[in-house]
Amino acid sequence: MTLDHFWSILFLSLHAMVPITLTAAGEVVGERAGLFNIGLEGILLLSAFTGALGAEAGGWPLGLLVGIGTGAVVGLFFGLINAYWKGNQLITGVGINLFALGFVAFGLRALGTPAFHDVPRDVRLPAIQTPVGGLSPIVFLALVMPFAIHWFLNRTRAGLWVRAVGENPEAADVAGVPVELVRLLATTFGAALAGLAGAYMSISWMGAVTKEMAAGRGFIALATVVFSGLRPILTLAGGFIFGFFDSLATWIANIPGVKEAIPWQFVSMIPYIVTLLVVTGVIGRVRFPKALGVPYRRE
Amino acid sequence: MPEPLLKAERIVKVYLDGTVALRGVDFEIRPGEIQGLLGENGAGKTTLTKMISGLLPPTSGRLLLGGVPVRLHSPKDALTCGIGMVHQHFALVANFTALENIALGTGRPADQALRASIEELMERTGLGVPLDTPVENLAVGERQRVEILKVLSRAVRVLILDEPTSVLTPVETEELFNFLRRLKEEEGVGIVFITHKLREVLEITDRVTVLRRGEVVGEVMTRETSAKELARMMVGAEFRARGRRPVELMTEIPVEERRVGAERAREPALVVEDLHVPADSGGEAVKGISFELYPGEILGIAGVEGNGQTELVEAICGLREGKGSVRLRGREILGLPPLELYRLGLAHIPEDRWKYGLILSFTVAENAILGRQRSPRFLGRLAMLKWGEVFAHVRELIERFSIQAPGREAPAKSLSGGNQQKLIVGRELSQEPEVVIAAQPTRGLDIGAAEYIRDILLEMRDAGKAILLVSADLDEVLELSDRVAFMYVGTFTAITTPAEVDRETAGLYMGGMKG
Numbered sequence: 078m079t080l081d082h083f084w085s086i087l088f089l090s091l092h093a094m095v096p097i098t099l100t101a102a103g104e105v106v107g108e109r110a111g112l113f114n115i116g117l118e119g120i121l122l123l124s125a126f127t128g129a130l131g132a133e134a135g136g137w138p139l140g141l142l143v144g145i146g147t148g149a150v151v152g153l154f155f156g157l158i159n160a161y162w163k164g165n166q167l168i169t170g171v172g173i174n175l176f177a178l179g180f181v182a183f184g185l186r187a188l189g190t191p192a193f194h195d196v197p198r199d200v201r202l203p204a205i206q207t208p209v210g211g212l213s214p215i216v217f218l219a220l221v222m223p224f225a226i227h228w229f230l231n232r233t234r235a236g237l238w239v240r241a242v243g244e245n246p247e248a249a250d251v252a253g254v255p256v257e258l259v260r261l262l263a264t265t266f267g268a269a270l271a272g273l274a275g276a277y278m279s280i281s282w283m284g285a286v287t288k289e290m291a292a293g294r295g296f297i298a299l300a301t302v303v304f305s306g307l308r309p310i311l312t313l314a315g316g317f318i319f320g321f322f323d324s325l326a327t328w329i330a331n332i333p334g335v336k337e338a339i340p341w342q343f344v345s346m347i348p349y350i351v352t353l354l355v356v357t358g359v360i361g362r363v364r365f366p367k368a369l370g371v372p373y374r375r376e
Numbered sequence: 377m378p379e380p381l382l383k384a385e386r387i388v389k390v391y392l393d394g395t396v397a398l399r400g401v402d403f404e405i406r407p408g409e410i411q412g413l414l415g416e417n418g419a420g421k422t423t424l425t426k427m428i429s430g431l432l433p434p435t436s437g438r439l440l441l442g443g444v445p446v447r448l449h450s451p452k453d454a455l456t457c458g459i460g461m462v463h464q465h466f467a468l469v470a471n472f473t474a475l476e477n478i479a480l481g482t483g484r485p486a487d488q489a490l491r492a493s494i495e496e497l498m499e500r501t502g503l504g505v506p507l508d509t510p511v512e513n514l515a516v517g518e519r520q521r522v523e524i525l526k527v528l529s530r531a532v533r534v535l536i537l538d539e540p541t542s543v544l545t546p547v548e549t550e551e552l553f554n555f556l557r558r559l560k561e562e563e564g565v566g567i568v569f570i571t572h573k574l575r576e577v578l579e580i581t582d583r584v585t586v587l588r589r590g591e592v593v594g595e596v597m598t599r600e601t602s603a604k605e606l607a608r609m610m611v612g613a614e615f616r617a618r619g620r621r622p623v624e625l626m627t628e629i630p631v632e633e634r635r636v637g638a639e640r641a642r643e644p645a646l647v648v649e650d651l652h653v654p655a656d657s658g659g660e661a662v663k664g665i666s667f668e669l670y671p672g673e674i675l676g677i678a679g680v681e682g683n684g685q686t687e688l689v690e691a692i693c694g695l696r697e698g699k700g701s702v703r704l705r706g707r708e709i710l711g712l713p714p715l716e717l718y719r720l721g722l723a724h725i726p727e728d729r730w731k732y733g734l735i736l737s738f739t740v741a742e743n744a745i746l747g748r749q750r751s752p753r754f755l756g757r758l759a760m761l762k763w764g765e766v767f768a769h770v771r772e773l774i775e776r777f778s779i780q781a782p783g784r785e786a787p788a789k790s791l792s793g794g795n796q797q798k799l800i801v802g803r804e805l806s807q808e809p810e811v812v813i814a815a816q817p818t819r820g821l822d823i824g825a826a827e828y829i830r831d832i833l834l835e836m837r838d839a840g841k842a843i844l845l846v847s848a849d850l851d852e853v854l855e856l857s858d859r860v861a862f863m864y865v866g867t868f869t870a871i872t873t874p875a876e877v878d879r880e881t882a883g884l885y886m887g888g889m890k891g
Contacts, residue, residue: 234485241469241480248467251431252481252526253452367470375431 082328084209089324090317091212092282095219096121096274098316100298102223103270105309107152108302109230110263111243111368112159113166116173118295120148120268121275122288123177126184128276129286132200140200140280141273148272149265156261163372174295182288194286202281213281215273219316222270226309239263243366246373256373271295293349300356306363318355322348379443380404381534381566382428382459387437389423389590397423399590400437405534405566410556412581412598413570414610419587421570422464425536428568429461430454455481460527461536466519470512474505474522481526497529503555516682517548524555535559536568541576542848545680545864545887553580572610574603586610643705644668645842646692646722646811651700651710653687661687662698663866669811674833674843676857676874679886681848684866686727689815689846693717693724695732704811718747723809725801727816727846733800736789740781743788744770744803769806777802777832794825801829805836812836815846830856850882864888 100117107114124144132140151173158164185191204211230236238259241249246256274294279286301315326348330341384403390396398420405411415421426432428439430448438445441457448454451461468477478494479486491507498504503521511519520540527535537556541549557580559565569581577584578598586594586609594609646669655661661684669675677685691698694714702710704720714724726732734743745754745766754769756762770784777798781791788796797817805812814833818826833856837843847853853860854874861871862885869885870877877885 232485234479234483237472237476237479237486241472244471245467245469248469248477249480251429251451251461251463251467253450253455253483254480255450255452364471 086324086328088210088212089327090320091216093323094316094320095215095282096278096294097298097301097319098219098312099222099274100271100295101301101305101312101315102226102309103267104298104302105305105307105312106226106239107264107267108307108369109243109366110239110260111246111366111371112156112260112264113370114155114264114267115167115170115299116151116155117271117298118291118293119174119177120151120271121278121295122181122291123151124148124272124275125279125290126181126286129194129196129279132196132280136200137202137280141276144276145269145272148275149269152265152268155268156264159372160257160260163374166370178288185286185288192287196280196284196286200280201284213277215277215281220313223309223313230309243368246368250375297352300352303363304356304359306359307365319348319352322351380406381442383440384428385438385440387424387427388435389427389432390435397590401592403585405568407566408560408564409582410560410567410569410580412577412584413568413587414577414584414606415572415587420590421587422538425461425538425568425570429459429536455530458531458533460530460532460534462520462523462527462538462540464538464542466523468511468519468522471510473508473510475507477511477522478526478529482529494525494529497525501528501555516543520544532565534566538570541571541573543680543682546883547887556580574606577606578603642670645671645705647703648692649701651688651691651698651702653691653696653698655687661866662691665868667861667871669842669844671842672837672840673858674837674845674856676853676860677844677846677863678850678853678860678882679863683863685846685863689727689813693722693813715747721810723804723807723812725804725812725814725817729797729800734788734796737787739785740788740799741766741770741784743799744773746803748807773799773802773806794821797821797825797829801832810842812841812843814843816848818849818852862886
């Protein structure tokens with residue numbers, strides 16, 4: 078591995094980190110408020126698709142907005158069903174994932190590009206040119222966001238409310254905190270970030286939409302939340318570990334010699350296996366919010 | 377007479393399941409007065425205060441705040457109107473610091489300005505707490521102070537305290553009372569003090585409203601009443617109708633003539649030696665307890681809740697890890713799974729009957745064989761349950777323990793609390809255990825059911841079982857036990873006989889004085 082290789086893997090890692098970190102950092106907010114959204118995978122896929130359509134209609138700014146909006150709308154539904162109507166969070170999340178699979182497969186087919194929908198270069202988010210290659214601006218956002226969320230959760234009144242409704246909604250209610258509203262907003266925010274991550278994948282990073290493009294990243298983000306112990310700043314580490322091994326796997330799979338000997342699908346398993354090992358290593362030690370996944374009913 | 381701060385008129389509350397909790401209650405809170413709200417479990421005290429504090433809407437009736445009708449839709453509304461409540465089970469976020477919990481209540485961020493104003497409030501009220509420790513690491517008394525500070529920081533004019541002394545030691549209770557007196561005199565706050573303890577009502581309140589079965593059965597000035605009158609109002613005519621030996625009578629029997637002397641010579645059924653049990657919040661909940669439990673005796677463990685009783689029981693019953701030794705008829709059982717303990721003859725009537733006692737959505741029949749589902753009597757070939765046997769067993773239980781159930785196929789949650797407890801007790805005792813661990817066996821039950829359970833315990837004692845009775849109800853422990861141990865922060869402060877302690881001494885033991 079030469080120095081060039083090192084830089085290119087680092088750059089690839091940063092780019093691969095973005096969707097994981099953004100999604101996980103958003104989900105930290107939702108989970109701190111007590112809602113567990115396993116529909117993130119679906120949100121990534123949906124907003125990658127809608128984001129691409131938005132970009133093609135009105136350029137990358139509209140694309141990003143549509144992606145964020147898609148996430149927010151799905152998050153709003155998820156929040157209404159679970160915070161207000163006391164639904165089952167797992168089932169709602171599974172529903173989102175299944176809906177996204179069907180919707181995007183259908184949408185791609187309707188566009189006449191069932192396998193691979195290319196996003197034209199001129200509507201993609203322009204990369205920042207550096208001496209070692211182009212870098213998406215969203216990378217910087219992903220690097221800053223966890224710190225902003227950390228500050229929000231620990232330093233603001235709203236952050237205190239979010240943590241309170243996830244830990245002890247009764248106490249929050251008695252203290253006059255609107256439990257359902259706080260939960261709704263928290264999960265909507267998380268989903269909106271996942272929406273941004275999805276749009277990033279299609280109109281910045283990959284420049285294409287396929288129906289497999291989420292590739293389990295929503296679930297990896299959930300695993301990263303566990304790994305982080307619901308501390309937003311650690312989602313950077315989790316995202317980077319996955320991103321690094323993801324990029325490393327791509328690199329290994331393309332080494333001449335290896336390419337012929339081992340099927341690339343096999344090498345692609347590396348980041349998932351590493352994530353699994355890392356998460357199993359920490360899972361017993363994480364303290365989850367007490368009311369995570371539990372609907373709040375006043376009496 | 378000062379104008380009432382808050383008036384509740386003809387309040388009726390019918391819960392969704394049809395339970396009538398309040399039947400037209402009138403209630404007044406006046407400034408600078410401590411108003412006692414006395415009543416048994418289920419009398420409607422908590423329901424009434426939940427409506428005053430905005431947690432529940434009344435079915436009919438209205439609230440008047442300073443003469444103006446108000447509707448309180450949430451605790452927030454109530455706080456805005458100057459009504460604050462300190463709940464029995466503290467409404468605190470466990471991993472938040474005191475400061476964060478108070479911030480939550482005030483709707484302000486947990487910043488330096490808030491800290492300064494809380495420090496000022498602590499100074500003024502004399503309620504000191506560490507502000508930067510997570511409240512889960514604070515003692516119960518401190519947590520209560522956090523709760524009170526939280527409410528006071530909202531400048532309330534009405535302070536409702538739901539059973540505030542149930543978790544406090546006598547010393548802490550005294551401190552609380554002094555504080556409440558200052559609060560009413562210096563700040564003119566109207567205080568509602570909910571309790572079922574007569575002594576406290578007489579000591580701290582100015583006026584008492586007595587509730588029974590959702591109705592006000594009496595309203596009197598404290599100085600014009602007596603414990604006897606209040607007790608009569610509180611429990612009604614059926615009190616002590618079945619002629620069990622009252623405590624006073626038992627204390628007159630010379631110690632050596634009581635069962636204890638006779639039973640001591642025999643082999644103990646259960647020996648606990650130097651048992652240590654870790655607490656959930658770190659540290660030790662049980663700090664090296666030793667005792668012996670003999671056949672034919674009830675050993676009572678008295679103490680304010682939260683002093684390690686729960687952990688002690690759970691360790692003995694295989695629900696929690698512990699260090700030391702627990703021997704059942706000479707055999708080491710510490711760390712064995714509950715099913716094995718059950719087979720060895722240890723029955724457990726759990727403190728939390730919904731968590732460990734029953735599966736509420738299962739039927740009465742299914743619950744009746746919980747933990748016995750593998751016994752050959754009920755388990756047939758190919759792992760099929762013998763329902764005929766199960767139903768016969770349920771019939772026996774229902775008859776023998778007079779359980780009122782809509783049917784053996786009815787879900788356990790359709791039974792009243794008393795009947796749920798009878799079902800558990802019946803199931804646990806039907807296997808003829810050697811040792812019975814009864815934790816808070818009568819908590820939350822109506823008088824009839826509670827008396828029934830107590831009688832069963834005495835019956836089992838007379839039949840030669842060894843019974844460990846853990847109860848926060850001091851009167852119950854003194855009345856039923858042959859020997860009594862007092863538990864305080866993980867240790868026994870004294871093991872003695874009920875005859876040798878009066879209430880005052882008992883209070884001292886429960887408060888940590890060594891016997």
